[in-house]
Amino acid sequence: MKKVLTCLLIISCFMFKSVVYAGTASITTASSYALVGNKVYVTVNVSGLAGKFKVTSSDTSILSGGTSGIFLDDESRTFTFTANGSGTATVTLTPLDVADYSDNTKYTASKSIKIIVSWPSSNNYLSNLEVDDYDLSPAFDEDVFEYDVEVPNDVRKVHIYATRDSSSSSVKGTGEVSLEEGVNTFDIDVTAQNGNVRTYTVNIIVKELEPIEVNVGDSKYTIIRKKELLPTINPYFKASIIKIGDNEIPCYVNEETNMTLVGLRSGDSTKLFIYDGKYKLYEEIAFANIYIQVLDLDTPLDGYTLTKIDIGSKSYTAYTKEGYEYPVIYGMNVKTGEKSLYKYDAKENTIQRMENIEIKTNEQLYFIIAVSSLGFIVVSYILFIIILANKVGKKTKKVKKEKYDFDI
Numbered sequence: 001m002k003k004v005l006t007c008l009l010i011i012s013c014f015m016f017k018s019v020v021y022a023g024t025a026s027i028t029t030a031s032s033y034a035l036v037g038n039k040v041y042v043t044v045n046v047s048g049l050a051g052k053f054k055v056t057s058s059d060t061s062i063l064s065g066g067t068s069g070i071f072l073d074d075e076s077r078t079f080t081f082t083a084n085g086s087g088t089a090t091v092t093l094t095p096l097d098v099a100d101y102s103d104n105t106k107y108t109a110s111k112s113i114k115i116i117v118s119w120p121s122s123n124n125y126l127s128n129l130e131v132d133d134y135d136l137s138p139a140f141d142e143d144v145f146e147y148d149v150e151v152p153n154d155v156r157k158v159h160i161y162a163t164r165d166s167s168s169s170s171v172k173g174t175g176e177v178s179l180e181e182g183v184n185t186f187d188i189d190v191t192a193q194n195g196n197v198r199t200y201t202v203n204i205i206v207k208e209l210e211p212i213e214v215n216v217g218d219s220k221y222t223i224i225r226k227k228e229l230l231p232t233i234n235p236y237f238k239a240s241i242i243k244i245g246d247n248e249i250p251c252y253v254n255e256e257t258n259m260t261l262v263g264l265r266s267g268d269s270t271k272l273f274i275y276d277g278k279y280k281l282y283e284e285i286a287f288a289n290i291y292i293q294v295l296d297l298d299t300p301l302d303g304y305t306l307t308k309i310d311i312g313s314k315s316y317t318a319y320t321k322e323g324y325e326y327p328v329i330y331g332m333n334v335k336t337g338e339k340s341l342y343k344y345d346a347k348e349n350t351i352q353r354m355e356n357i358e359i360k361t362n363e364q365l366y367f368i369i370a371v372s373s374l375g376f377i378v379v380s381y382i383l384f385i386i387i388l389a390n391k392v393g394k395k396t397k398k399v400k401k402e403k404y405d406f407d408i
Contacts, residue, residue: 023048023100027093027111035120040081051098074242083117120194123166130161137268144200168193181206182226216279224263257337292331396398
């Protein structure tokens with residue numbers, strides 16, 4: 001029995017001694033996709049091997065880094081590559097002079113992985129934007145970046161939904177938001193893969209509980225009773241309060257021109273009106289630090305045609321004349337209160353105040369014509385008298401001479 005056990009033990013030792021594993025090498029990365037400018041980390045693992053390896057990229061214009069030679073001995077090592085341009089590069093682990101522990105033979109097998117590099121996406125658009133079941137104004141368009149939404153007075157919370165146009169972008173500013181009466185402004189920021197941010201703005205307007213309605217011409221408006229809802233105005237107006245009926249209304253006042261502006265709303269449109277017991281639309285053009293209130297002329301300009309011209313996104317009353325490049329605008333400088341005629345240069349989007357000599361009204365022109373005509377008549381009469389007198393004088397001299405010759 002002892003002999004049998006001894007034989008089995010000897011056989012087992014030979015069996016275990018003969019089980020020796022061959023050396024292996026591998027190359028891995030956390031992701032096979034990278035963006036230009038980012039780092040790519042490649043891990044090399046050698047087991048049962050020892051010797052010199054190189055880790056290289058097939059195209060350094062796409063992916064650069066690694067090493068041309070390093071000694072590895074049964075270990076792992078991580079190498080850093082830089083993504084330089086779009087395309088596909090192969091990273092290869094190549095044995096240069098490597099021995100296998102198992103049988104002390106030369107190891108020659110290479111290992112490789114492919115890395116796909118692309119430029120970061122610049123897409124930071126939304127493909128859709130919603131505020132619960134309420135309508136956006138205007139309707140959503142990816143190239144329109146500000147919207148108004150009106151909700152009833154009793155709504156105090158809504159949910160903003162936004163859909164990315166690109167799966168590589170990120171969005172913040174969505175979700176449930178709290179509201180107060182008046183204007184509630186929310187920004188939805190869309191960040192592209194390359195880091196560029198685009199902002200969509202949503203103004204959620206909680207309607208007034210008991211609006212004050214007024215009629216201006218054929219249109220019906222409601223008076224704005226919260227100062228934060230008033231449109232912005234130039235710095236020559238100051239915020240104030242005016243009483244209309246029994247209500248205190250926020251307004252703007254210009255002390256230089258003694259002008260008061262209140263805000264009126266019709267649908268989604270909010271405008272400023274001059275208020276002096278009645279309402280008149282306030283129209284203003286801004287050029288640098290010059291603010292001109294557009295006015296109508298009491299007396300038309302001779303030779304000019306009343307028309308509308310576009311400045312920015314709005315139309316204004318102006319006067320044009322055939323053969324003249326610049327239309328004429330009549331207005332008041334809201335800083336000084338001075339009224340003047342202005343020439344408008346559409347190419348450079350500038351205005352220049354006109355001198356009085358540059359243009360005459362019909363009344364001035366008629367006066368000049370009348371005076372000129374009278375002067376012409378007087379001069380013609382004087383010339384006629386001189387010519388007549390000269391002819392009479394010559395005739396008298398001739399008669400006298402003939403009489404004198406006859407006497408002789």
